[in-house]
Amino acid sequence: MESIVRVAALTSRISLGDMHKSAEALIEAAQQLGDRAPDLVLLPKYTLTGGSLGDLAQNGQFAKTAGELHPYLGAKLAALGGLFLFTAPAPGGERAYLYREGQLLLDLPAETELGRPLPTFSVGGGTAALFFGDPAHLSLYAREIVESGADLLLLCACEPDRLGYGDRVLRQIKEVSAALGVCCVLSQGGEGDSSAPRLFTAQTAVFECDRLLAFAQAVSGPPAAVCDVDLDIIAGYRRGQTLPAFRRPEPAFSVPVRTGGKKLLRPLGQNPFITRPEQLDELFSLQVKSLAVRMENTGIKGLVVALSGGLDSTLALLVAAGACDRLGLPRSAVTAVTMPGFGTSQRTKSNAEKLCEAVGAKLRKIPIGPAVEAHFADIGHDPQSHNVTFENAQARERTQICLDIANETGALVVGTGDLSEAALGFCTFGGDALANFNVNICLPKTLVRAVCRRLEERFAKAAPFIQDILDTPVSPELLPPDEFGNIAQKTEEILGEYDLLDFILYHHLRYGLPPEKIFYYACAAFGERYTGAYIKEKLGLFYKRFCASQFKRVCAPECAVITDVTLSGGAFAMPGDMGSKTFLEAVEAISV
Template structure:
């Protein structure tokens, strides 16, 4: 499934005591090995410790550091893990601050620090020489010959491609990791010794997250800890693992014992993002650099004890505050888009069908916000409720209450007689409750809305959402059609939160109560007759499946181009406490069949704004033949 487990470590150290440092580095490696990690990143100069000062100019320390590398190699001959450790390295009387990449008892390559800080509290140029410009060299050590040495090394495995940079390299205008990413590295390690100052942690974290986003990569950061010299500075052992702008794991700083953090990296997702991002691909042509590929192979790439968090509702932020901010932003996008369309057409009225369901409720709330934005009279919002064979008292009364309380022009047109006449015209038995029975009602409602919009010189507002479009759960040239749609990129799981946000944060009294009751009403098109108790008999999720599953399927299918097997793997992990594996597979099969067979509806969508990263607009994000074979 293209996942790999990585680690960031901060071992206990003593300044200049290589034996002590190696002992703790090996303890961290052993912990990571037990966790089945494939890549571990240690701090800058962790073999000696970073704060050795002029001791770096002593032969004894330099020779001990190389001996320390040999100790690690001997202890990890059977370790199926790429290890990045920091150590000084003397080459032809020039001292470099380096990252050693070790694998199964061998040095795969050595990367020198490109940029040497020599300002404020840093004075590394007293000891070290910058490595920038060194590419595709080889060096010899007593115990290994022809070791790749340079800043353009890409360590290419059967799972992922790795690159490393060192501390200051991240803080410059164009970090080496930018070039490494463009040359194919999708996991970057940073061996660092970044001291703590007030608020520096936030800035550092933002740099790391931003760099992982710009490089569309995973960025693993390890910084020196509290046992470095505190003569003038204090280090905190800050550890972070990020992926494409998202923070996956972070430690609590200032720990006094060995510490290792872990996370699973989704290599498939990174590759998919790079494939779609044409600007990233174009930029790779102009780096002026050529990678030195160092190939190696992990023996075991299987996934054991998978514990990466997989969000069940990827369209919905988990944080309450972030959800509220997202809701405000979405309403701004929707209402501003509709305002532009109203201004362009010169129309002062909007027409919208209100069913008492979630989608039409959200669309109405958007229209109200738009009219407030444009200082238009809300009485020019013409709301039409059109009871049919399946309309229940609950949805009918909620529709009436909501429109009245919001100050809209409320009208009621019953479609029963018109539908019965149409059944008679086309020779359809009214007792046969098939697709014709349902679609006659949907198209009758759309005809009424279209004709009223013409009569009133108004704009007919569509209400259908992204989830319905993905499944084709709409009547072609019925609720499928409008003059402008405001919900086409809002999935059903997010529709709920938007309506709930207005109910809790922007409404009170009867409006808030009605919105909460709409949220509690089962999702239904109400096209089949009511049950014997007058309640909704036709529940959408009983027919097509749970929307939370379909939104999950849609997100991973469109966002990352995930295969059916991968989606099933992720879904069974995310929903393991909610659905059985067979249930998930059943609804995934339903999703795939409906998504492919219903493309013809999406190919003829009305205009509407893109709100999130996923849209099925045939003019924008999704172009698909209507007769492609469903994937099995």
Template sequence: MSRTGASALFCTASRSTLRLAAASPDLTLCDPEANAEEIIKCIIRSDELDVSYLALPELCITGATAGSLLSHDILLNAASRALQRILKATQNTSVTTALGLPYRMNGKVRSCSALICAGRVYAIIPSGTGDAPFGFLPELDYDPVSKPPLTPIPRLLLRFGNELFDQAPKAHPGCVILSPGALNATATSFEQLTQSLSSYSARTGCAIAYASPNPGESGSFYLFDGVCAVAAHGSILAVSEPFSKDPFVYADVNMAELSQFEPYVSPDEIKGDTYLSCVPEIQKKQCRRILDLQAAALSRRLIHMKGKGFVIGVSGGLDSTMALLACAAAADDMGLKRDAVLGVSMPGFGTSERTKSNAKRLVEALSCKYMEISVKGACERHFEDIGHDIKDKSIVFENAQARERTKILLSLSNKYQLLDVGTGDLSESALGWTTFCGDHMSQYAINSSLPKTVIRLVVREAAERFREAADILENILDTPVSPELLPPDKGGITQKTEQILGYYELHDFFLYQLLANKAGPAEIYRKAKAALPYDEDEIYRVLGIFLNRFFSSQFKRNSGTEGPNILLSVSPFAFVMPSDLIGSPWMKEYLSIKNC
């Protein structure tokens, strides 16, 4: 039954049993008018279900990924008009709703949440930590003086998602927390979110409604899956699946039964010092989720560019295999035929028969379209043009092939209106093991946040989904990693990356420690000795290679291609570092390790 004004809000707060809901309404980025209509639908739906409190995502009126445009008057004014439209359309409802919008306070734009009920605004609350979601609004620093007075509402608290997880929980037994979230989707985010909400509800004695941003947000660097959840009593009472077609959940909470307690955390729920869980079943689930996230990212980008499909260079190696599987999965999700994926084999001077055969067999087994274009002739003409002796197998010889392949793929993209999907991975980007403006460049780098060791796990797990290609995938997994830019020896691969750089298991471990834990060389070395089956000298040698290449390759990362952050990212958006430093403190500590 609908009520109006404060009577609706305070009557709701006095109930012994409350129905909490969380929703992630369909979003059109930077279109507050369209978003307002979706928000209105959510509020009316909640009212019809007799929901007491509703949480919507952070900045859901505009979208959280609008970047610097969030401080532009035209968007701020549109957001204000959208809020007025929402208030007018919901004045006969009695749902207390927290919804996000950018709002100017004392001359500064804030990421705020408006608390509304029955057509009235009861508060506009800025993010308490001053952290805009994932750096989308770096200029928004929080000034406590500008915080508007909050109409006291019994038993109701508002916590932004970053505050909910970054701050130590404070006890508020018997209260409701509405949490407009901005958590991006990763391979491990679903487990982390549900575990955190369960734990937080137990430690605070609160009931929580949490809403993640809609998949309609930009996929340039992050993905959002619209997961919504209601938690209480240390349990998840309702949760939507990632990328649900209807991200709307609700649950009833007996407020009198809420109490604080220290939750039991299963060892299986504790993430180890690794990219993925060490628990086999959880790891398998995370591997499947990685492929789902890649497919969702590719679908979002293709729809945005109004493209007809995907084009990808297939080498018969691990990275291009991962990207091809993601494209096939995206085609399936979008209802496209698999021949919307064009796999292009571009054999060069170093291509082996094994990888060439595997590339063709894989594309055909997946029912994608296959094309073969040799780069030898074009490279030979290029060498003549620049006066390079083809017998000189220097870096000129190697990089010319990679750049020719990129030119072919971009031209095919233009010709057939296809998205050129890059294949390079996180390990290669960290080490600078790419050709500048060659494989370093594409239109969307789908593997850019996945280390080589994780890609191997995902491809192995994907063999269960793509059974028609299982034997080929197994062969590819057994193939040595190589750029194949130098001529083969008796038909076999001569250029083996791990013989040149060291094992990827080491490099990926070092990278995780550096990025996720911000560990220095001495700590990385100590942890590697304890965790990995390599002798001390080999760990030390490869760590030196890693540090040198990591600090000298930032110029490639700063000019790289957009791609979704699924695990860790070294994109210039997620990891900021100038390209003209040499990392002296890190190198000095590295050199001192042997003297300790």
């Protein structure tokens, strides 16, 4: 993968007054990187002397010794391959040296000034920019960073520590990285430096846009952070940013990355939609607020939810209850309608009724069998033919009931459909895809599940029923149960596991990654659970269904866009009649 650059933010112990010993410590630290084979190694500012020399930094002997040492360092590090950036004293002040395989590629002052361009070079097709200032003040240099066109921002630092400084540095880097869509690599030195009159603490970190990929802080020795940075993800992240258009300078030179034979080194969770449990609370609060605002602005004080006993309608009911709480309305303002049909199991029917009672909503039970059978007779459909007409007629009947109840009572129909269903088209056009306002559409199925589990404590009376709903197989329940009364139509047996499909969905929508890259990451994340052949099959299924389902999405109800990954009509556009050939050919070319 040529767009993946392996970076190492490395520190080594310096020996005050003994630059040769500092150099040997640096070489030893670099050799400990071993078979991780980084493409780029960033060392702290004042690599050989530390930051506490004071007036002695201007002494010519240090510059003379450094002049002898840095070519030696470049030669010793050559065997390790990759780029090595470090600084050393020189006449006129500290200078930065960039070596690759014993060759000096850059020699420039190790300083950064406001208004002056940042030095750049190209690695792996991306632009790296050098920053030698205080990382705690990084946001002041936003214009210079943007003008540099940096994909990788290399922060070479050695600043005095004090109370709260380390946290402030990390906050600054995270904010700048997220706001400007760059990967920030920090190497902050200090191990072995003096503690009087200032104290130094070593720290390393890698932030790729809005995510922390690696972090290390001095505990028992100099810290190092090594990880893989993806230039495709950086480019994809930026597509959603509105950054100023500045003229990009030409990098000083370009070097390729080493590809092949390297095991992926980056955190890769199976659910990329959520990084911290607290975000689930925030997400639910945003859902509640979006519905409450819609009710407040329209003056409507009643809600209707089609309650099936499944995950999506469970979350929609809890959001509706939360909106009533926020507006000071009784929860009985929510009418939960259960509409058992040909595929409804006793388990989901019971859970729906008990959940409604526990939440405090008003319950209405309206079986749809007779109405659907009359409809079959009207259109001449054989009820024994369990085809798409058999299924969709039930979904459309349920939607008609909810919309008419809402008209009768002056209420809003709360949509229950989620992002996964919208992406895969696993919903009925003119059926469950319709509502007055949708609260789940920005959440994939895996996130709906996680939020419901998080809400068990908040809705304590409903917790036992929420738990059983979480344990129930996901199903539209449109086909009759099996001979034992159990759910026969299981969505994940039809489409595949939602955790894998949502993983594909995230990387497709969030970063626009090509099929080959998504397959690579999916194999790394799920390799112990699924075979490469299974992942390839589901990747193809995803693209086929995704492209074929846009006609449903353009008719979706309004919603609040509350996540970065969305298919809302106001935030996502594509032709409704576009084929999937381009994607499927790319999938077919993947070797398993």
